[in-house]
Amino acid sequence: MAVETVQANMTADGRVRVFARNCEVRPVDARTASLFWTTHHPLGSVSCDYRYGLYVCREGHASLPPGTLVAVSGFSGPRRWDKGGRQIRSYEWVRHASLDGVQVIGGMGKALQAFVRETDPDDIMSYADLSRSQGAVYARLGFVREGTKTFPGGAASAKYRLKRVLYE
Secondary structure (H helix, E strand, O other): OOHHHHHHOEOOOOOEEEEHHHEEEEEOOHHHHHHHHHHHOOOOOOOOOEEEEEEEOOOOOOOOOOOOEEEEEEEOOOEEEEEOOEEEEEEEEEEEEEOOOEEEEOHHHHHHHHHHHHHOOOEEEEEEEOOOOOOHHHHHOOOEEEEEEEOOOOOEEEEEEEEOOOOO
């Protein structure tokens, strides 16, 4: 690949930029997800019921070869509760990580779309570690911030929720 192409696919902070449109989403097994998160997420691995990987699929449209796993998202199984006479199926977006040194533009949205197609959830919630992010990506994806929790020692996280059906 030409040096100019690689530089055009770099962020200002030196990370490789990969566009999600040049990736395909595929389910990943628990072992693959665990290894990826252990290596590329500050909190390491976690158990999830649904796991999706983003793989580079278009030759020449990314600085990485086709087949490269660049991001992994994980979601819980459903938690059910009754609200307003209907049963709500709520899932948690438990983990998302990108390959170190890689920014996958649109990657979280593409993973979310795959999860929604598979499960048709009523509700999805997640947390953003406020020491690393203010959760702006969640707002761009339609999530609403519900509050902040501060832990002993000063760490804090923000809770976000995406309601796909109306309930009180």
